[in-house]
Amino acid sequence: xxxxxxxxxxxxxxxxxxxxxxxxxxxxxxxxxxxxxxxxxxxxxxxxxxxxxxxxxxxxxxxxxxxxxxxxxxxxxxxxxxxxxxxxxxxxxxxxxxxxxxxxxxxxxxxxxxxxxxxxxxxxxxxxxxxxxxxxxxxxxxxxxxxxxxxxxxxxxxxxxxxxxxxxxxxxxxxxxxxxxxxxxxxxxxxxxxxxxxxxxxxxxxxxxxxxxxxxxxxxxxxxxxxxxxxxxxxxxxxxxxxxxxxxxxxxxxxxxxxxxxxxxxxxxxxxxxxxxxxxxxxxxxxxxxxxxxxxxxxxxxxxxxxxxxxxxxxxxxxxxxxxxxxxxxxxxxxxxxxxxxxxxxxxxxxxxxxxxxxxxxxxxxxxxxxxxxxxxxxxxxxxxxxxxxxxxxxxxxxxxxxxxxxxxxxxxxxxxxxxxxxxxxxxxxxxxxxxxxxxxxxxxxxxxxxxxxxxxxxxxxxxxxxxxxxxxxxxxxxxxxxxxxxxxxxxxxxxxxxxxxxxxxxxxxxxxxxxxxxxxxxxxxxxxxxxxxxxxxxxxxxxxxxxxxxxxxxxxxxxxxxxxxxxxxxxxxxxxxxxxxxxxxxxxxxxxxxxxxxxxxxxxxxxxxxxxxxxxxxxxxxxxxxxxxxxxxxxxxxxxxxxxxxxxxxxxxxxxxxxxxxxxxxxxxxxxxxxxxxxxxxxxx
Amino acid sequence: xxxxxxxxxxxxxxxxxxxxxxxxxxxxxxxxxxxxxxxxxxxxxxxxxxxxxxxxxxxxxxxxxxxxxxxxxxxxxxxxxxxxxxxxxxxxxxxxxxxxxxxxxxxxxxxxxxxxxxxxxxxxxxxxxxxxxxxxxxxxxxxxxxxxxxxxxxxxxxxxxxxxxxxxxxxxxxxxxxxxxxxxxxxxxxxxxxxxxxxxxxxxxxxxxxxxxxxxxxxxxxxxxxxxxxxxxxxxxxxxxxxxxxxxxxxxxxxxxxxxxxxxxxxxxxxxxxxxxxxxxxxx
Numbered sequence: 014x015x016x017x018x019x020x021x022x023x024x025x026x027x028x029x030x031x032x033x034x035x036x037x038x039x040x041x042x043x044x045x046x047x048x049x050x051x052x053x054x055x056x057x058x059x060x061x062x063x064x065x066x067x068x069x070x071x072x073x074x075x076x077x078x079x080x081x082x083x084x085x086x087x088x089x090x091x092x093x094x095x096x097x098x099x100x101x102x103x104x105x106x107x108x109x110x111x112x113x114x115x116x117x118x119x120x121x122x123x124x125x126x127x128x129x130x131x132x133x134x135x136x137x138x139x140x141x142x143x144x145x146x147x148x149x150x151x152x153x154x155x156x157x158x159x160x161x162x163x164x165x166x167x168x169x170x171x172x173x174x175x176x177x178x179x180x181x182x183x184x185x186x187x188x189x190x191x192x193x194x195x196x197x198x199x200x201x202x203x204x205x206x207x208x209x210x211x212x213x214x215x216x217x218x219x220x221x222x223x224x225x226x227x228x229x230x231x232x233x234x235x236x237x238x239x240x241x242x243x244x245x246x247x248x249x250x251x252x253x254x255x256x257x258x259x260x261x262x263x264x265x266x267x268x269x270x271x272x273x274x275x276x277x278x279x280x281x282x283x284x285x286x287x288x289x290x291x292x293x294x295x296x297x298x299x300x301x302x303x304x305x306x307x308x309x310x311x312x313x314x315x316x317x318x319x320x321x322x323x324x325x326x327x328x329x330x331x332x333x334x335x336x337x338x339x340x341x342x343x344x345x346x347x348x349x350x351x352x353x354x355x356x357x358x359x360x361x362x363x364x365x366x367x368x369x370x371x372x373x374x375x376x377x378x379x380x381x382x383x384x385x386x387x388x389x390x391x392x393x394x395x396x397x398x399x400x401x402x403x404x405x406x407x408x409x410x411x412x413x414x415x416x417x418x419x420x421x422x423x424x425x426x427x428x429x430x431x432x433x434x435x436x437x438x439x440x441x442x443x444x445x446x447x448x449x450x451x452x453x454x455x456x457x458x459x460x461x462x463x464x465x466x467x468x469x470x471x472x473x474x475x476x477x478x479x480x481x482x483x484x485x486x487x488x489x490x491x492x493x494x495x496x497x498x499x500x501x502x503x504x505x506x507x508x509x510x511x512x513x514x515x516x517x518x519x520x521x522x523x524x525x526x527x528x529x530x531x532x533x534x535x536x537x538x539x540x541x542x543x544x545x546x547x548x549x550x551x552x553x554x555x556x557x558x559x560x561x562x563x564x565x566x567x568x569x570x571x572x573x574x575x576x577x578x579x580x581x582x583x584x585x586x587x588x589x590x591x592x593x594x595x596x597x598x599x600x601x602x603x604x605x606x607x608x609x610x611x612x613x614x615x616x617x618x619x620x621x622x623x624x625x626x627x628x629x630x631x632x633x634x635x636x637x638x639x640x641x642x643x644x645x646x647x648x649x650x651x652x653x654x655x656x657x658x659x660x661x662x663x664x665x666x667x668x669x670x671x672x673x674x675x676x677x678x679x680x681x682x683x684x685x686x687x688x689x690x691x692x693x694x695x696x697x698x699x
Numbered sequence: 700x701x702x703x704x705x706x707x708x709x710x711x712x713x714x715x716x717x718x719x720x721x722x723x724x725x726x727x728x729x730x731x732x733x734x735x736x737x738x739x740x741x742x743x744x745x746x747x748x749x750x751x752x753x754x755x756x757x758x759x760x761x762x763x764x765x766x767x768x769x770x771x772x773x774x775x776x777x778x779x780x781x782x783x784x785x786x787x788x789x790x791x792x793x794x795x796x797x798x799x800x801x802x803x804x805x806x807x808x809x810x811x812x813x814x815x816x817x818x819x820x821x822x823x824x825x826x827x828x829x830x831x832x833x834x835x836x837x838x839x840x841x842x843x844x845x846x847x848x849x850x851x852x853x854x855x856x857x858x859x860x861x862x863x864x865x866x867x868x869x870x871x872x873x874x875x876x877x878x879x880x881x882x883x884x885x886x887x888x889x890x891x892x893x894x895x896x897x898x899x900x901x902x903x904x905x906x907x908x909x910x911x912x913x914x915x916x917x918x919x920x921x922x923x924x925x926x927x928x929x930x931x932x933x934x935x936x937x938x939x940x941x942x943x944x945x946x947x948x949x950x951x952x953x954x955x956x957x958x959x960x961x962x963x964x965x966x967x968x969x970x971x972x973x974x975x976x977x978x979x980x981x982x983x
Contacts (some may be wrong), residue, residue: 329917374916374947380982382917384882384945434924434942437884483944544944546918682891 067156069097071148072178076454084648086617086663087203087693090143090151092177098523098582099158100173101600105680107199107229108242109144109285113678115158115525116562116599117170120475120533121502125165125174126298127264128309129291130362134317134337135282136386136477136484139275143175144288145287145315148247149205149222152178158449158525159506160468162396163415164358167447167472169504169529177264179250180211189698192222192576197688199240201226202224218250218698228274231684237276239323244270244285258297258347265290277680278487279327283320289313295352297574299346308344328659329375335368335387341416345398352404361395365474370483386484388428390476394419396447413450413465419473421497425479431482432497435553439497445473447501465509471501478533478554485545486535488597488680489552492543493535496554504529519570526563531556532590534634562588563682581606587629597634601627601641601677616650618665629678637682642674645679658699659664664692712761726733733809734767741831745844750833752848755877759820759829760853762860762888763874768804768813770835772901779809782837787898788848790815792827799891800900802935807862816872819850820862848971857980865955865963866983870894871903873955876936880943887941889928889979907960908937911952911968911975916943919973946983953977955976 071093085092091110094100102110103118112358114122119318124142125131133140155174160331162172175419194203205222223245230236247268255261266289273282291311299306319333343360346511348355368387374380396417404408422442423429431437451468474496477484481495512521535552543550573579583604588596602625611619623643630636671688679685722962739754744750759814770779784804789796804815805893823829832845853859860874876888889908892900908928913919928939944951965977 030741370945372917372945372947378918379916379948380946382914382945427882430881432946434884434922434944437924541923542918542921544917544922 015315016441017241028661034537049669057449066161066558067098067158069093069154069565071151071153080569081086082661084620084665085667085691085693086661087148087192087205088691090146091153092570093148094143094154094173096605097154097156098169098568098584099564100155101678102596103138103598103678103680104676104683104685105139105277106242106273106277106683107143107226107237107240107243107686108270108273109139109275111138111141112143112173113598114156114171114173115527117527118589118598120326120478121167121168121170121472123162123168123170123172126266126289126313127177127291128165128174128343129311129313129339130341130364131287131289131313131315131339131367132337132364132476134315134335134366134368134479135285135319136333136335137278137280137319137486139273139282139319140315141276143173143426143457144270144285146266146291147222147244147268149207149220149226149246150174150175150177150266159504159508159527161453161466162469163413163468164400165358165453166394167396167415167417167449167470169470169527176252176447177248178218178220179252179262179264180209180216182213182252182254182260183211184213185209185211185699187699190586190695191698192693192695194691194693195687196226196691198686199226199229203693205552214254216252218594219248221245221247229686229689232668232671232687233589234671234687235673235684237683239274239281240276242270242273243274244268254435260295262293263291266490274323277683279324279485280319280321280331280333281323282318283322284316284318286317287313287315293418301348303346303348306344306346308342310342312338312340314338330373332371332373333368333386336572337366339364354402354404356398356400356402358398359395359396360398360504363394364392365424366390366392381588384482385425385428385431386482387476388423388431388480388482390423390428390480391422391424391563392419392476393422400493408454410688411451411453411455413449413451414451415447415470417447418444419447420444421473421479423497428480430478432495435494436497444499445501447471447473460513460515462512462514463510465507467505467507469503469505471503473501474499474533474554481554483544483551485548485554486635489633490547490549491535492545492548492551493553494538494541494553499533499554500531500556502531502533502556504528517572521568522566523568524563524565527561528564529560530558532560532596533557533615534560534596537633548596557590559591560588562586562591562596562599564600576612577608577610579606579608589629594633595631595636597631597636598678599631601625601629601639602624614652616647618648620646624676630677636677639675639677639679639682642672642676644672645669655696659696659697661697662692663695664690666690703859712968713743714907714979721927732769733812734769735817737767740766741846741848743844743846744773746842748779749773749840750835750844752831759817759819759848759850761822761850763816763818763876765816765877766814767807768815770837771810779837779901780804780810781815782835784833784835786815786817786834787832788819788896789832790821790827791830795897797897798900800874800902815950818860818892818928820860820872821850822852823848823850827845855982857982859979860873861953861964861977861979863964863977865957866961867957867963869963871906871955871964872900873953873977875951878941878981880941880949880981880983881944882945884924885941885943886938887928887951888934888936888938890936902935904932905958905962906937908939908940909956909965911954912941912943912949913952913968914947914950915950915973917969921968948982949980950980951981953979 080536101113103111158171162168165172189208191206207220209218225243228240246268250264253261269286293309296306315337317335345358366387367389370384372382398415400413449470453466455464479495483495508525510523536555538553541551564586569580570580587598588599605622609622627639628643646667649661653660667689675682675684734753740754741752748769751769767924800818831848837913872892891903893903922942922944925939925942928937931938955963965975
């Protein structure tokens with residue numbers, strides 16, 4: 014089941030004449046990645062520099078900036094996220110990549126849409142939350158590492174908040190745009206449009222996007238079967254100014270993907286559908302000196318149906334539908350006095366996760382076999398978050414804490430009885446107390462910015478980790494059983510960051526270290542027999558005494574001229590447990606170098622990216638050595654004036670040398686896309 | 700065809716019995732039937748009484764049958780309490796006759812209801828039939844009755860009884876007690892008897908029955924945390940735990956071990972050996 018693809022390492026040769034030519038011709042292009050604030054709406058505030066968040070800009074109210082800043086504007090959200098310093102993606106196919114932050118997967122993160130908690134409905138993580146939104150919905154993605162993400166939830170690795178695009182009462186009147194894109198490698202077609210109205214008292218943004226792609230081809234021409242996908246997404250965002258300082262906002266997203274292939278897995282997805290909605294109230298003056306009061310009520314429901322009917326050879330046919338519904342709220346407010354800036358937030362959510370598995374025996378006279386893989390687990394979480402940013406004479410100190418109560422309840426008797434096969438004394442309900450505390454300090458010496466922090470936090474096990482029943486993991490070929498008796502996973506983290514922003518050069522060095530206790534991971538139980546045909550055994554989720562993870566990255570940015578800009582970064586990651594065993598999904602050394610040019614109506618970029626050999630891999634968890642690779646991509650963009658409106662054209666090529674490669678996070682070593690030519694057209698109507 | 704013939708006979712018999720009932724001027728007082736919820740598998744009229752045989756199942760089947768009896772006094776229409784009943788089911792085969800494992804009949808909390816169990820090793824057919832011989836006494840008088848009963852294979856076609864010769868050259872009957880299977884750790888019980896003679900089937904004590912439930916339709920995978928069946932002296936049967944991780948068809952592979960832990964029947968399930976010769980089947 015593991016690796017169906019032979020691996021031929023082939024790295025791009027920098028001395029290739031085409032590259033030299035390309036470099037001469039190519040213009041530089043503004044970095045897609047903004048290390049500071051998102052462009053557009055937020056005013057620069059000295060206190061904001063303490064916010065150790067990375068912001069990935071997706072769009073901006075100024076379309077021209079948006080188009081110039083992204084090499085491939087209509088690429089999937091996954092590709093945007095992958096360009097981030099801290100986010101890496103676990104890829105099981107061409108679609109729906111699973112984000113990891115600080116080499117930690119979604120159980121250790123909080124992934125939110127505009128602060129709304131949302132959880133996938135697939136036991137095999139085929140539907141990370143990033144797959145239920147599209148670039149058309151978002152303005153930017155805020156990435157907060159470690160306990161800096163505690164505002165959103167109890168996390169270990171951090172928080173990724175995808176923020177929705179809103180006109181926000183800018184007096185733009187009616188605006189519209191139509192976009193279309195095409196990529197050669199998987200004949201991917203993208204069509205989208207938006208229609209917005211905004212004035213000082215009211216705004217309504219609507220957008221729609223449709224994507225369809227066939228199987229993609231890896232470097233060397235090998236087609237990757239079952240890698241097709243088709244999806245569409247519509248969203249609407251509205252705001253009404255009730256009074257000068259009171260606003261009522263609403264948002265709605267509908268996202269549906271059909272016929273999505275996952276070449277790295279034994280099953281595909283026939284349907285993945287999400288309804289996401291929220292209602293918020295924003296008020297500048299609250300009670301007394303409290304200000305910026307924001308309250309939000311939200312609900313989202315996800316249906317996810319796995320299906321193996323497209324696969325010709327399966328040991329047994331199965332249907333695996335899953336559902337995840339979340340209802341939640343939050344209310345936050347700020348208070349400034351003296352040199353303190355307080356923020357307080359209460360939040361809560363209720364989630365219901367249910368997943369089934371029905372297997373059809375080859376003997377038609379036999380009855381079907383049925384199992385509950387997620388036994389209708391209800392999670393109720395309420396929390397309080399407090400933060401204080403203190404402007405000291407020689408720096409800024411940020412203190413934050415979160416306290417939450419979370420209860421799990423296995424609502425279905427069938428599901429409870431299933432788990433009681435392993436845990437006869439298991440309670441139907443359990444509660445946990447979750448906490449977080451962090452301190453972060455930022456100081457500026459002359460031109461140097463130094464910041465560092467220490468934090469402690471814990472998290473509860475996820476539904477799969479606590480209550481999963483025979484969840485098959487095709488990466489390490491084992492069935493996994495949840496463990497309701499797991500202790501909360503805890504981490505002590507330290508972080509240090511040094512940046513030197515000079516006139517034309519910016520240097521940065523950052524290190525993150527996590528010392529975790531009771532790290533949750535599956536360990537083989539030799540007494541248990543596998544259930545999935547062909548599996549090697551069964552693992553039960555347990556707490557590892559200790560695990561250490563750290564990453565160090567260095568990045569540089571140099572402005573040759575106002576138009577020509579170069580950015581580069583290199584990072585090193587490591588993760589081991591108390592026995593010195595390597596943890597899985599820890600990135601090898603990776604690097605990225607981008608030269609961008611933007612002048613007038615013209616923009617362009619050259620990007621070189623890659624990774625070194627993965628030597629610190631984890632065979633116990635199904636990993637093997639992934640060889641080094643390097644990729645080169647180019648893009649060119651131009652804006653034209655057409656009928657009084659603007660037409661933006663972008664074209665380029667990714668993986669210019671058609672390198673056959675696979676990364677450490679590609680499930681079962683599936684190869685990534687080979688050479689891909691793309692073109693996007695965007696016509697903005699004002 | 701045989702079934703229809705037997706059914707016609709049974710209907711005719713029942714019709715005959717009911718038509719011969721009392722025809723008093725005054726309608727009989729309607730006595731409440733405590734076994735309303737159960738299925739009346741057979742009723743026999745004799746000696747001025749109606750003997751009713753009830754089961755949870757539709758009819759009498761091979762394997763374990765938990766049965767309830769009531770004796771109705773046809774003159775009064777009342778059910779007779781606290782009678783002493785003994786029974787002896789006998790199979791009349793072409794070459795010989797034999798009985799089967801059975802329990803004593805005891806009176807339940809409801810004094811007019813009596814219960815016991817019978818394990819039929821085989822079903823009736825065209826040439827061979829089961830006959831139920833009952834002896835009951837109350838109020839100082841003993842009565843007897845002998846009637847043919849119909850025993851069929853279970854409607855779901857699943858094997859719940861094993862009749863075999865052990866490695867010790869003794870004949871045994873092993874039957875699964877009724878089970879409502881659930882995805883959970885289920886309480887599983889079975890009864891084990893030795894055939895000492897054609898008519899005598901005493902309970903076997905202190906043996907062990909190992910269980911290894913498998914799903915042949917799904918790679919023959921098993922389940923965790925099963926507990927072998929061990930003898931429970933108070934109940935007179937073997938009890939253990941059956942772990943079922945999903946619905947569907949399961950084959951519960953068994954091995955019979957005597958008091959010295961020697962295997963008398965059944966093989967372990969391995970890569971080469973898909974199932975034991977001794978097994979029960981369930982499907983849910």
